[in-house]
Amino acid sequence: MAITLVDPQGLPKAGVYRQVSVATGSKLVFIAGQVARDAHGGKVGEGDLAAQVEQCYLNVGLALAEVGASFDDVTKLTVYFVDWTPDKLPLFAEGVARAAAKLGVTPAAPLTGIGVAALAEPDLLVEVEAAAVID
Secondary structure (H helix, E strand, O other), X not given: OXXXXXXXXXXXXXXXXXXXXXXXXXXXXXXXXXXXXXXXXXXXXXXXXXXXXXXXXXXXXXXXXXXXXXXXHEEEEEEEEEOOOHHHHHHHHHHHHHHHHHHOOOOOOOEEEEEEOOOOOOOOOEEEEEEEEEO
């Protein structure tokens, strides 16, 4: 595997991700922000943050698979949340867990969550982008 995930001593353990990833592969993969749309562009989980997170992660998984990668190759995730508040964290975790169960993975790459006022379309609550390294 081209990725080593690390939680340095002296930094808090986040539980759902690691603080650092070290990549040793030779190909960089950048996945555009994925939103809660199915393969036909249909809305998924309107008004339901957990369902939208799940679909975003499933879409990232599909994009990774298309280029011969998986969540094991992800070096960094960035998640954009509309009107983020800390009480939404359990819904985020639920969506990630449901997607992880369907994909048979444990997404643990470093993650940055960013609260935003809006995304490209008014029904979108979350968007997930990824960077990966493969050999």
